[in-house]
Amino acid sequence: MIPEFGQFALALAFTIALVLGILPLVGAVRGDSAWMSLARPAAQGQLVFVAIAFGCLTYAFVTNDFTVAYVANNSNSKLPLVYRIAGVWGGHEGSLLLWMLMLSLWMVAVTVFSRYLPEEMVARVLGVMGLVSVGFLAFMLFTSNPFDRLLPAPPDGRDLNPLLQDPGMVLHPPMLYMGYVGFSVAFAFAIAALISGRLDAAWARWSRPWTTVAWAFLTLGIALGSAWAYYELGWGGWWFWDPVENSSFMPWLIGTALIHSLAVTEKRGSFRSWTVLLAIFTFAFSLLGTFLVRSGVLTSVHAFASDPRRGIFILGFLALVIGGSLALFAWRTSRVGLGGSFDLVSRESMLLTNNVLLAVACGSVMLGTLYPLVLEVLGLGKISVGSPYFDTVFVPLMAPALFLMGVGPIARWKKASLPELAVRLRWAFAVSLAAALLLPFTLGSWKPLVSFGLMLALWIVAASAVSLRDRVRHAATGGNAWRRLTGTSRTFYGMVLAHVGMAVFVVGVTLVKGYESEKDVRMETGDTVEIGGYTFRFDGVAQVAGPNYKAARATMQVTKNGKSVVTLYPEKRIYAVQPNPMTEAAIDPGFTRDLYVALGDELNPTTWVVRVHHKPFVSWIWGGWLLMALGGLLAASDRRYRVAARGRREEQYAAAARGPQTVPASVKANA
Amino acid sequence: MKPRHKRLAMIAVGVAALGVTAVLVLGAFQKNLVFFFTPTQVAANEAPQGRAFRIGGLVEPGSVKRRPDGVTVQFAVTDTAKSIPVLYRGVLPDLFREGKGVVTQGRLGPDGVFQASEVLAKHDENYMPPEAAEAVRQAQAANQKAVQTLVTNPAPGDKR
Numbered sequence: 001m002i003p004e005f006g007q008f009a010l011a012l013a014f015t016i017a018l019v020l021g022i023l024p025l026v027g028a029v030r031g032d033s034a035w036m037s038l039a040r041p042a043a044q045g046q047l048v049f050v051a052i053a054f055g056c057l058t059y060a061f062v063t064n065d066f067t068v069a070y071v072a073n074n075s076n077s078k079l080p081l082v083y084r085i086a087g088v089w090g091g092h093e094g095s096l097l098l099w100m101l102m103l104s105l106w107m108v109a110v111t112v113f114s115r116y117l118p119e120e121m122v123a124r125v126l127g128v129m130g131l132v133s134v135g136f137l138a139f140m141l142f143t144s145n146p147f148d149r150l151l152p153a154p155p156d157g158r159d160l161n162p163l164l165q166d167p168g169m170v171l172h173p174p175m176l177y178m179g180y181v182g183f184s185v186a187f188a189f190a191i192a193a194l195i196s197g198r199l200d201a202a203w204a205r206w207s208r209p210w211t212t213v214a215w216a217f218l219t220l221g222i223a224l225g226s227a228w229a230y231y232e233l234g235w236g237g238w239w240f241w242d243p244v245e246n247s248s249f250m251p252w253l254i255g256t257a258l259i260h261s262l263a264v265t266e267k268r269g270s271f272r273s274w275t276v277l278l279a280i281f282t283f284a285f286s287l288l289g290t291f292l293v294r295s296g297v298l299t300s301v302h303a304f305a306s307d308p309r310r311g312i313f314i315l316g317f318l319a320l321v322i323g324g325s326l327a328l329f330a331w332r333t334s335r336v337g338l339g340g341s342f343d344l345v346s347r348e349s350m351l352l353t354n355n356v357l358l359a360v361a362c363g364s365v366m367l368g369t370l371y372p373l374v375l376e377v378l379g380l381g382k383i384s385v386g387s388p389y390f391d392t393v394f395v396p397l398m399a400p401a402l403f404l405m406g407v408g409p410i411a412r413w414k415k416a417s418l419p420e421l422a423v424r425l426r427w428a429f430a431v432s433l434a435a436a437l438l439l440p441f442t443l444g445s446w447k448p449l450v451s452f453g454l455m456l457a458l459w460i461v462a463a464s465a466v467s468l469r470d471r472v473r474h475a476a477t478g479g480n481a482w483r484r485l486t487g488t489s490r491t492f493y494g495m496v497l498a499h500v501g502m503a504v505f506v507v508g509v510t511l512v513k514g515y516e517s518e519k520d521v522r523m524e525t526g527d528t529v530e531i532g533g534y535t536f537r538f539d540g541v542a543q544v545a546g547p548n549y550k551a552a553r554a555t556m557q558v559t560k561n562g563k564s565v566v567t568l569y570p571e572k573r574i575y576a577v578q579p580n581p582m583t584e585a586a587i588d589p590g591f592t593r594d595l596y597v598a599l600g601d602e603l604n605p606t607t608w609v610v611r612v613h614h615k616p617f618v619s620w621i622w623g624g625w626l627l628m629a630l631g632g633l634l635a636a637s638d639r640r641y642r643v644a645a646r647g648r649r650e651e652q653y654a655a656a657a658r659g660p661q662t663v664p665a666s667v668k669a670n671a
Numbered sequence: 672m673k674p675r676h677k678r679l680a681m682i683a684v685g686v687a688a689l690g691v692t693a694v695l696v697l698g699a700f701q702k703n704l705v706f707f708f709t710p711t712q713v714a715a716n717e718a719p720q721g722r723a724f725r726i727g728g729l730v731e732p733g734s735v736k737r738r739p740d741g742v743t744v745q746f747a748v749t750d751t752a753k754s755i756p757v758l759y760r761g762v763l764p765d766l767f768r769e770g771k772g773v774v775t776q777g778r779l780g781p782d783g784v785f786q787a788s789e790v791l792a793k794h795d796e797n798y799m800p801p802e803a804a805e806a807v808r809q810a811q812a813a814n815q816k817a818v819q820t821l822v823t824n825p826a827p828g829d830k831r
Contacts, residue, residue, distance in 0.1 A: 234765075343677065344677060344680060344681055344684075349681070356685070356688075356689070360689070360692050360696070363696075364696045364700075367696070367700060368700065371700075381706070381707070382706070382707035382725075382802055382805065383704050383705060383706050383707060384704075384705045384707070384725060384776075385700070385703060385704060385705070386703060386705055386776075388703045389699050389700055389702075389703035389704075392699040392702075392703065393695070393696050393699050393700075396695060397692065520742045520760070520761045520762050521741075521742060522740060522741025522742055572765075580765060580766055581765045581766075582765060583765055598762065600762035600763065601762070601763060603737070603741055607741070609741055609742055609762055611761075611762045
C-alpha cells in the first residue's frame with residue numbers, strides 16, 4: 001500500500017511539474033501576473049509530493065519490504081539501519097528520486113530567497129526548473145520506477161553492494177547531487193535571462209550566490225568521494241581517473257569556469273554570451289554525470305543497450321536540454337551585447353585565459369571518458385584510457401592556470417600594466433621560488449617536479465597575501481586595521497580562502513606523487529617491514545564477527561625509532577549475502593603523513609601478503625578541497641547578495657557596475 | 672594599437688594557444704591509448720610488442736602459482752580457445768579467482784609471458800568484466816564446441 005502511495009505521489013508531482021513548466025512561462029510572455037504567481041505554490045507543492053514519494057521509498061527500505069523490486073535488489077534484512085536508509089540511493093532508480101528531491105529543495109529555496117526579484121524572473125526561473133522536473137519525473141515514471149513490485153516477493157533482499165556499506169555512502173551521493181542539481185538554478189537563471197533578453201549585471205549577481213553554493217557542494221561531494229575511494233578500495237590511491245570520477249569532475253571544471261566568468265559579468269558586464277554558454281554546459285555535464293554513473297552504461301554498454309528505452313530517453317532528454325538551450329542562445333544572443341572592452345593585459349583577459357584552460361581541461365577529460373564508450377557502441381573495438389593520459393594533459397594545462405591564479409586578483413580590470421604587476425609581485429615571486437628550491441631538501445631528495453609544484457602553490461599563497469594586504473590597505477571603510485579587515489567583503493575573503501585551498505591541494509598532490517612509497521610483502525607472524533622510516537610488525541590474524549559479515553583481522557604494530565606509533569587493524573571481510581572478500585584497509589591519518597595497511601591474500605593461516613603505504617601529506621589533498629568549499633560558502637554568504645537584492649536599486653547598481661572599477665593605485669612607495 | 676588590432680592580436684594568440692593545446696592533448700591521447708586483445712589474438716601475434724595493452728578472459732583453473740617470495744604470481748588467462756601466461760607482482764584484487772573473469776594490463780615479454788602491471792576484477796560474484804566476457808564470447812563464436820556457459824549480470828549499483 002505504501003509503495004503505491006509513493007507512486008501516486010510521484011504521478012501527482014509530475015502533473016504539478018507540468019503545470020509549473022508551462023503556465024508561469026506562458027504567463028511571463030503574456031504579462032499575466034495570475035499565471036506567473038502560480039510558480040511559487042506549484043514549486044512548493046512539487047516538493048511536498050516528491051518528499052512524500054521519497055519518504056515512502058525510505059519506509060519500504062526501513063521495513064524491509066522486499067515486494068518492491070528496487071528494495072529487494074539493494075537491501076537485506078541484516079543490513080544495519082543506516083545503510084538501509086542510504087540504500088535508498090544505492091541504485092539507479094533511487095538515485096533519480098534523490099536527484100528529484102534535491103531539485104525540488106533547490107526550487108523551494110529559490111521561492112524563499114527570491115522575494116525581491118521581479119515576478120517575471122521568478123516565474124521564468126521556476127518554470128525552467130519545472131521543465132527539468134518534468135523530464136526527470138517522466139524518466140522515473142516510464143522507465144525507472146523505484147516502486148515497481150516484485151511478486152512473488154523473495155524471502156530476503158540481494159543486499160547493498162558491500163563496497164557501498166560505508167559512511168561515505170551516507171554523505172557522498174547527497175553532497176554530490178546537491179552540487180549537480182544546484183547548477184540547475186544557474187542554468188534556469190541563464191535560460192530565463194535569455195528568454196527575457198536581459199543578460200545584465202543584475203542577472204549575474206542574482207545567479208552568482210546560487211552557482212557558488214552549488215559549486216561548493218560539488219567540491220565537497222568530490223572530496224568525499226575521493227577520500228572514500230582512498231580508504232575503501234584498498235589501493236591507496238585518491239584519484240583513479242575512472243569514468244565515474246571523471247563524470248563528477250567535468251561539471252566541476254566547467255562550474256569553476258562559470259563562477260569566475262559570472263564575476264566578470266557582474267563587475268564589468270563582459271563575457272555575457274560566454275557566461276550563458278558555461279551555465280548551459282555546466283548543467284549539461286551535471287546531467288551527463290548523473291546518467292553515466294547511474295544508468296549502468298559504464299559497467300556494460302551491452303547491458304545498457306539491451307534495455308534501449310532508458311538509453312533513448314536519456315539521449316533524447318540530453319539532446320533536448322542542450323539543443324534547446326543552444327538554439328535559444330543562437331536566437332537571442334544578438335540582443336546580448338558585448339559589455340565592457342578590455343586590454344590584452346587585464347584582469348578580464350587573465351580570467352578569460354583561465355576559463356579557456358578549464359574548458360580545455362574539461363574537454364580533454366571528456367575525450368578520455370567518452371571516446372572508449374563511443375568506439376564500443378559503434379563496434380570499433382575496445383580501448384581504455386588510463387591515468388597516464390590525464391596526468392600528461394593536466395600538468396601543462398593547469399600550471400599556467402595556477403600561475404594566473406596568483407596574478408589575476410591583483411591585476412586591474414580593463415587595463416593592467418605588466419611592469420607594475422611585476423613590481424607588486426616581485427617579493428611574492430622571489431619568496432616562492434627560493435622556498436620551492438630549498439624545501440624539497442628538508443623532505444629527503446630534490447626533485448624538479450616537486451620543486452615546480454611547490455613553487456606554484458607557494459606563489460598562489462604569497463600572491464594572495466599581497467592582494468589581501470593591498471585590499472585591506474585601500475579599504476573604503478578607512479579607520480584602523482581591524483575596521484579595514486572587517487570592512488572587506490566576504491566574497492573577497494571567500495576567493496582568497498578558495499585559492500589558498502587550491503594551493504594546499506597542490507602541495508598535497510605534489511608531495512604524495514613525489515615521495516610516496518609502497519611495498520607488497522609476504523609476512524609471517526612476527527615479521528617486520530620498514531617503509532618511510534616506520535617499522536610495521538605483523539602480529540597475526542584473528543577472526544572477528546561484524547553485524548552482517550565475518551572478518552579476518554590482522555594486528556600491525558607500527559614503531560618509529562623504537563617508539564610505538566600506533567596499532568593498525570586491517571581486515572579482510574566476507575559479507576553474508578554477497579559472499580565476496582572485501583579488503584578493509586587500516587589507516588593512521590596524520591597532518592604530514594598517512595600510514596596505510598591493506599591485507600592481500602592468505603597464503604597460510606599465519607602468512608599473508610600485506611601491502612603497506614607511506615603517504616606524505618596526502619590529507620592535504622582533501623584539506624585543500626575542504627578549504628575551497630568553505631571559501632565558496634563564505635563568498636556566497638556575502639551581505640551584498642542579500643542587502644542589494646532589496647528595493648529597486650537593481651538598475652542603478654547594474655549601471656554603476658558597468659563603469660570602471662577603482663582599484664588600489666600603485667603601491668610602489670610601499671614595496 | 673588600435674582596438675581592431677588589439678582584438679586581432681587577442682584572437683591570434685587565442686587560436687595559436689588552442690592549436691598548441693589541441694596538438695598536446697591529442698598527442699598524449701594517442702600515446703596513451705590502451706587497446707584490448709583476446710588471448711586468441713595475442714597467440715596469433717596480433718598484439719603489439721613493446722606497448723602496453725590489455726587482455727581479458729578467465730583465469731585458467733589450476734594455473735595460479737605463487738613464487739617463493741609470496742608476492743609474485745603466475746597464472747594463465749584463457750578465452751577457452753587459447754591461453755596466455757601472465758606474471759604479476761603485487762596484491763591481487765579481492766575477486767581474483769580461478770575460473771572467474773579477469774582483465775589485466777601490461778606488456779608482452781619476448782618470452783611470450785605477459786608482464787602485468789595491473790590486474791582488474793570487479794566487485795560482484797556474478798559480474799564478469801565486459802572485456803573478459805567479450806573475449807570468451809569471441810572465442811566461442813569461433814569455436815562452437817563451447818565448453819563453458821557464461822553468466823553476465825552486471826550490477827547497476829556497482830560504484831566502479
